[in-house]
Amino acid sequence: MSGRLDLTFSYQGGPDAGRLPVVVDVVGASLEAAVKPRLVQLAKGWRQDLEPGTYLVRVRFPSGEEIRQTCTVRDGDHIPISVDVRGLAGRESLERSVALRPVEDDETTPGTKGAGTSFSAPQIARDVWVRRWRGEASREWKQIDFDGITASRDDYAVRYRFASGQQSNVLQLGGRSIAWRFVTLPAAPVVDVTVSPRGENDLSVEVTTDSAEAEALLGYLRTGAVEGADVTAESLLRQKRRDPIAAAIGGYYLLRTANLDRLSAWGRNLSQWFPWLPDGAVINGWQHIQLGRKHRGDPDRHFGAARRQLILAAQRGVPIYTEGLRLLVDGLRLLREDAEAEDAELDAALTFIEPFTMAADWLAATVTYSGADPAEPGLRLRYGIPEDRERLVPLRAGPAAPRRPRASEVPDNDSDATLEALYRELGPDLVRYLRRMLQHNGLAEDISQEAFLILSRKWAEVRNHPNPRAWLYTVARHLAIDTLRERSREYLRLEPLAQAAAKGGDPSDSYDIRLTVREAIGKLPARQREAVWLFYFERFKQNEIAAIMQVQRGTVGALLSQARDRLAELAA
Amino acid sequence: MTLTVLDSGPGPRTHALVIGIGGYEHLKGGTGTPLPKLLQYGNLGQLTSPPRSALAISDALQSQELDWQVPLGTVDLLVSTAPEDPDPSGDGVTFEPATRDAIQTAFDAWWDRCNANEENVAFCYIAGHGLEGSYPIVLASDFGKSAGQPWPQAFDVNKTRGALTANKAQTQVFLVDACREVTTSNVEVPDAAAPPLRPPKLRQPDNCVYELSIMATSRTRKAYGKTKKPSYFARAFVEGLHGGAAVKEDGEWWITTGKLADRFYRLMDFVGADTHAQRPVPSVRRTFRLARLRSAPPAKLQFACRPDEATRLADLAWQQGTMNPEHRRQRSPEAWTVDVKPGICYVSATFTGQEKYRDCINQDVIVEPPLTHERVLVI
16 A cells, blocks of 8 residues: 655746746655655646655755655555745746746845845836847847847836747847846747846846756756756756757756766767757867866877867857856867967967956856947946947837736825735725635634735736736635635544534534524525625625636626525525 | 874875965955055955864864764865964964965875875865956965965966866865955956966866865855854855765765755755855765764754744644653744754644634654754644
8 A cells, every 4th residue: 555645836927937847855754765856847746656654855946945845645645735836936027037046136135035126116227228139140240129029027027038049149238327238048949038126236137948947957056956957957868859958058067067978979969960059069079078088088089079169169159158158268278278289270269259258247147248249248348328229129118018007996106005005995804705704713814914915926917907906805715715725634634533523513403593694694605605795795796706706707696696595594 | 284194094085175264464454565456356354264164174074973984084274364363273273374385285285195096085175265257266365475466376266176186086075165256356357367276287187076066155256254253154064064964875874975065055044144145056076975974963843833923822842752752842932943853753733722723733744954944834
C-alpha cells in the first residue's frame, strides 16, 4: 500500500506564471532524500506515490525563494498540497520576472520587494523614451518601428512583447535623468521586456524569453542552486533543436560546471546550425579550450579550433547573453597572450568586442551597454533626448492596449486614500456577507481583509473595472470557498470523532417556530442563502450576483425563487 | 603569516589559506601617507570585520565537530588589523600585515602545498576591501603605497581563480568576502592593472574536478559586516560548517560543497544578512563531501499560528518523540523559536475559551538545520 502526494500550486498571472518551472524534492522524516529533485511546472503540479510516513516537500523557485511543507501520507491517501506563490511578487505585472529572478532591491525605498517603486511617483515616468534597432548584415544597425508590438502597463511596470525571430534586436532606453542604454534582445519567438522604476532616477529592465525553463536556469545560476540548475539543464538538453536560445543558456551552464560529457556535440551544433547566434560559437570555442586543458585529444587542435570559433563569434556580432560577452573577451585575451606571432584576425576580434566590455552592465542577463549608437558602445553616459528623434516612443505613452474608462464611482486621485475610503464603505457589508456564508465571525474578518489586500495589490487594474464592488465580492467569495474546502479537509483529517459526534444530532430537532427572518435564511441551502443575501442585504442586481457566483443570470433568478418558496414554508 | 600545521602525515590533506585585510596604511584612518584623490577610490577606510572574519573561518575549519574527509593539513592565516581593533583574537597575538607581497608569498607557498597531491583540497578565503572594474579586485593592506600606481598593491580575484584550476588539487574552495562596488577610478580605468596572484594561461591544465566558489556579493554591490564582528558572509559559512549545510546521507551528516552553495542564501538569511542588498554568488562544479559531522547538527524551529493574531491567544507546545517531555510556554504574540534535533517535531496550539479558533491543533513538522519556520493553521 502507498499513499499519493498530489502537489498543486495556486498562483496568479495567467498562463505565463503557470509555465514557471520550480524544483521539487522530498525528504523523509529521517531527513534522507525520498525523491530526487525534479522540475515541475506550476500549472501541471506533480503527483508521486510514497510509502506511508511523514515527508518534507521542498519547492525551490529560480528567484532563490523556497517553500517547505510537512505532510503525512497514509495508506491510500491522496494528499493535496497547495502552495501559494502569489506572495513572491508585489505586483502581478512583475510576478513572472520576480519569480524567475532574484529580487533587485530598490535601495532608495526599502521594503519594496518585487514591487519596485511606482511610475506615478518618480519624475522618470514623464520623459523616458524607447527605440528599437535591428541588426543588419556587416554589424550595422537600423532603427525600426514599434508596429505590432504589444504593450501593457500599470503604475509599476511597462511590459513589451517582441517577436525577434532570428534577427538581432536591441532596445534603446533613455531619458532626462536616465542614462542611455542598449539592451540586447534574444532572437526568440517571444521576448518580454519589463521596464520598472528603480528609485527616483533609474530603471530596471528585465528581459525574458518564453522559454520558462531557460529563464529558470538563469535564475538558479544566479542563486547558486546547483540541484535546481542541474535538473533544469537536463530538461533543456532535450529541446535544443527547437529552441537554440534556451540551448545556449544550457550550454553556458554546462561550461561553467565543466560538464564536457553532457555538452558533447551540442556546442558544435549550436555554432553550425545557428549562424545568427554568436553565443553558439562562444560556447563551442570555450568547449574546445576546456577539452584542450583536460587533454581530451590533441590540445593544439582544440586550441586552434577555439581560436577559429571565438573569432567567428566576434564576426557574428555581440553575444546575446552577458555570460557570453565575458567568455568571448576572456577567451580572445587568453588566445592573444598565447599567440607567439602577430594575429590580425585575433586583434580585429578583440578590437571589435573590447569596447562592449568597457561599456557593459555586467549585472544584466542579456548584454546591456551604454553608448550613443548600438554599434558604438562608450563609457560616457548620455542623457536627454537624441538629436535624431526618429522612431522614439515615449515609454509611458507608447503603443498600448486601450484602457477601459474609469468607473465614475472610483475617484482617480490618491490610491491609498481611495482604498481606505473603499474599505470604510464596503468593509462592514463584506464581512456580513462572508459571515453569513462561512458561519464564522473571525474567518469572515480575515477573508475580508485578505480580499482587500488583493484589491490593493491589483488596484492599478481594478480601478478601471466597471464595478469594483462586484470584483471585490467575487474575490472574497473565491477565498471563502477555498477556506471552506481547506477547513473541511482539515476537519475530516484531524477531527473524525468530532465530525461523527456532530452527525449524531440534527440541528433541525431544536428548530424554533419563532424564527427571525435571518434565522430562516440561515436554514436555506448554501447557494440559495448566498443569492438571497447578495440580493436583499447587499443590494446587488441579479446580473451582478451572477458574476459574483459565476452562474447564469437565470440561475440566480431560480435560486431566489426557490429561496422565497422555502422561506414561505419556514414561516408557515 | 601564521602557518598552523595540524597534520603533516603522508597522504592527501586539506590546505587552507585564510586572509583578512582590515588595516589599510594608506587609506582613510591609516597610519601611512594617505592615497591622493581617495574619493576616486570610494573614500575607503579601515575595516574591523575582515580580521574577525578570517579568525572565525580559521576556528571553524579546526572545529572538533568536523571530521574532514581529506584531513586538515595546514591553515595559513594572514591578518592585517585595523588601528581601532588591534587585537581581534583577544589573546594578544600579533599578525604580519597582509601586504601585497606577503599575500603573494603566502599564496605561492599554499599553491605548492596544494599542488603536492591531486587528492588534496585547496581552501582559500579572502576578506578585505574589494572594488569592481571589468573584474573583481581585492586591495592589499599597502594599497596606495605608490600614489601614482596604486593597482599593483591589489589583485585580480577572477584571474586568480581562473589560474587555480591548474593546481593539482582536484577539490578547490575559493571564497571572496569583499565589496564589488564600482568607483570613479574603475569607471575611468575599468581594466585596472591589478595583477592576479597567478595569471591564467590558455594552455594550463584543468585539474579541478570539484569546485565551490562563492563571491560574497553580486556585481556593483557591497558586502556587509558589523563593526568588530565577523562579516555576514563569514558567519553564514561558519554556520554552514556547523551543520547548516549538512545533508544526511547513508545515516551520516555531511557538509558538502553542493549544499553549501545550495543553502548559502538561507544561511545568509539565518545570520541576519539582508540578502536583497547583499546577494552571494555561489558557483559549483560537482559536489564533494568536505567533512562529516561527529554528531547531528543543531537545528532551530520557529513556530507561530496562522493567522498571526491567533498566536497571542494560543498555548503553544512542542515535543520530539513521545518519550520526551512536552515543552510549553507562556502566551506571547511573538513566534516561538526553540532548539531541537533535526527530524520530526510535534507542535500544538491550544485555545481555551476562544470560539474563533479550533480548540486544539496538532501538527508534525520536519525540522531541517539550521532553521525551519512553521505556521500552524488554526482556523
